Amino acid sequence: MISNLICALVLAAVWLRLSARLPLPVRGGLAVALVIWSLLPFPVGLAGWAMSYFSHLSITSGLLALAAIQHRLRGRYWLPVGQLRAVCVMLVALALFFYPMSLGSSYADPYALGFGDILFSSVLLLIGLFAWMNRAYAPCVVLIAAQGAFYFNLLHSDNLWDYLIDPWLVFWATGWLVRDRLVVRRDVRAARRQAATRAGEAPGPASEPAGSRS
């Protein structure tokens, strides 16, 4: 059930992203309809079909989908961009060795650690504590939610990794980072142009680049 709900939330988030030009009531109404359709039992429900092909999505994906839905409906991003950027970099860096090794490129199998390993849990705790001490609460919430869901076996997987990451999340993180770089570069160029224009009109110090988004 939780797997279906996460899938429904992700589908709704994708829909809201794709339908950004439609009026808000239409987008919102269709998103609700999509969630309801997704949660219907298989074979009527969409989630059963989606997960037949894409497999289940992680708790992290579900939380990010919630944040994205909130962003699209309310217009304000709940997650601090700096924290999101750090998490995305960590995810992509992790995926670079995690997936090849888990799919058999070496004898060592990091995925096997997820079936229960004190060292793995300790590393997660350290990451969580580091984030907590730096008041980066988003990673803390993800870790707590994922480990809690794992404890209650909410995704019907016995592996903690499945609660933390999934390939679609990594694809999304990669895309987000690429877009982030493009947006930052665009903002820098815009700021330079603005500064140059100002300098042409009235000489003075250049302004700082924006570098951040709503």
Added chain:
Amino acid sequence: MPMARRGFHWLLGALLLVSFVAVLPEHQERVSKPEFKPDYVPGHDRLNGQWQMRFASDGETPLVHAPSMVALPDGRLRAFWFAGKREGGPDVAIHSAIFDPQQGAWSEEERVVTREQIRLQWGRHVRKLGNAVPVLDEDGRMRLFVVAVSFGGWAASRLVVLESDDMGASWRFDEALVTSPFLNISTLVKTPPIRYQDGTVGLPVYHEMVGKFGEILRLDDHNRIVDKERIGHGRKAIQPLVLVDGPKRATAFLRNETDTHPGFLYRSETRDGGGDWSPLRPSQLQNPSSAVGGVVLSPGHWLLVANCNPMERDDLCMRETHDGGKTWSGRYFFHNRAQWREGNVPQTEYMEMISEEVAGTLETESPSLLRQRVERNKCAEQGCEFQYDYPYVIQAANGDVHILYTWNKSAIRHAWLPAGQPLLGRNNR
């Protein structure tokens, strides 16, 4: 910092610690120090009987493949295989039959698990079914691990578990195992399970998408995966057959999937109960990249059933070792069509040889139907081919050795070697 924000901060810190404690493994000991439970039958490692050959399947479907079996507490056997119009077809289902050694006969073939049943009970699309491997628990519950594919080919396989309380006559879906982080695909079963001292079951599985390698999944009573150990890596070998010699010692033989060094089986050993497996190395056993079956009769005394040439699946032999695989003897050929290997066999001659094999099989119900099936499956315009593969071997509690294999893609053939007199005074366990 406002009071509410400070409270939130400390609440998150506390929850981090609680969640850390919650996910700590319950039984770290059994993962870090595993011990096998050998299942050879003490005193029954002398093979001096006469093989009896039967067909387990009825010829009900055009194609059958990948048999497996389990010994029932009353001494009978229950066999499973997949059957349908063609491999991967939408009508393919898991079929089953029971062998009664007292009667020396197989029951009628039944369809026990269907694609539609798994599809509806799982709530996921199922495109096709494949290999099935049974496990009988001490409490009488039977589990069946079945390969199910939602999209694509066998490389996109997932494993589902079904359970039965009536010795395999009827099944209910339990769950799908999550065994891979990438879309949970590319995990298959073929070879018999092994057991551990703590009651967990080791399910040998293999992957064949990006990598081709073997693994052992350790499952508890609730089908929870408690550990996973890799046998090999890269794109080398699949379908691990695990022969357990003792609590800490086992040897795995794997089907060779390399293009660069084909023609032999790979092997790997563990000396710590499966915690670590040695790197794959070539065995001295020739094999044309086909499945292998086998059984341990006593420590170091193993039987291995496979195709015994590096080229084709047109023979099937049993090899025996008494020294843990250092030396082997070719003990018995169930089939040997090596002289026809060079080219396709003319259909008339081929069908004569098939008729001889059918005639040499006890109590065949419908020989003409089986011949039709073989003709359809193995003959083309340019001639016909022999195919004997996918052996599955067990030793029953009374010491009998049973082998099931796919006979020309058209029938499941059963080779039964009743046990000799037990060797008194020996206790090998």
